Amino acid sequence: MRKSVLISLLLVGVVFPKGDADKELLAKAKQFFSPLPKSFPSADNPITPQKVELGRLLFFERRLSVNDMVSCATCHAIEYYYASPAPKQMGALKLQPRHAPTVLNSAGQFVQHWIGNRKDVEDQALQSLTGPPAFGNPSKESVEEKIRKIPYYVELFRKAFPKDKEPITAENIAKAIGAFERTLVTPSRFDDFLKGNTKALTPEEKRGLNTFIEVGCVACHNGALVGGNMYQKFGIYEPYWKYTKSESIDEGRYAVTKKEEDKYVFKVPPLRNVAMTAPYFHDGSVASLEEAVWIMGKVQLGKDLSKEQVRDIVAFLKSLTGKIPEDARKPPILP
Structure with a gap:
């Protein structure tokens, strides 16, 4: 078989069955993510x-x-x-x-x-x-x-x-x-995927997961929470307010440390349930998840994400919507 034909077949996924592609994506995902635990215990405050x-x-x-x-x-x-x-x-x-x-x-x-x-x-x-x-x-x-x-x-x-x-x-x-x-x-279908059920995500969600990894989102949004485990400057490549149109400029952790290097630095937010928790960013300045993803590409990655990339990433992010625990789905009757 000619080399050019082999490459073409590889690109369209003919040589390797779809199942192998799913397993490859799962292996790649497990390098950056892990399933949610059943709870978040504390040695200082045991859960009873x-x-x-x-x-x-x-x-x-x-x-x-x-x-x-x-x-x-x-x-x-x-x-x-x-x-x-x-x-x-x-x-x-x-x-x-x-x-x-x-x-x-x-x-x-x-x-x-x-x-x-x-x-x-x-x-x-x-x-x-x-x-x-x-x-x-x-x-x-x-x-x-x-x-x-x-x-x-x-x-x-x-x-x-x-x-x-x-x-x-x-x-x-x-x-x-x-x-x-x-x-x-709040475990979701993404946890099922990480545990080995490659059918838990749709083809679009899998494309979004792969895009999320390939464009570099995982540099900050990783782990069980898909974030929430580090600080990062908001606006690495361009000032965030240029795109968020924020009414005021927040200097972030600088308010705590008074260190110049902490200006515009914030905790990286977890992305679990992100599709359900608009508006976005520290000041709630952006209402649309699609817009938030595109802005992150510009200011954090220095990339102008295409409509298709944004669409697929948003599809993946929606797979992070989990189930609220049964006893927390409605307010209790107070004394």
């Missing part, structure tokens, strides 16, 4: 059924806020896949500085918040109690005093923290909410 149930109630508890108007679920709503549909959400006393992302799978990230100023979900919950853009309480003690007046919670805290002489503390509120969030894992 009692903590999780208490945390689920507290996640929806408006009385944690200074004005009894705001709960975790206000900014991380079930109907929006535990995210916010607003570019920036109003807290108890103040507008939040950045977009409120989903808390689904969030506990698996290496830090919390866009600029990494919270070390884990427990730290995030604890600091939210007194943060003006969150619950706005004047002190931790004021929250504790309020919750201690609710008999139902007194009993639940005693069961969740049986070794504590005084179970109702701000730290335990944060641990309970954190324990609940550590169970918010």
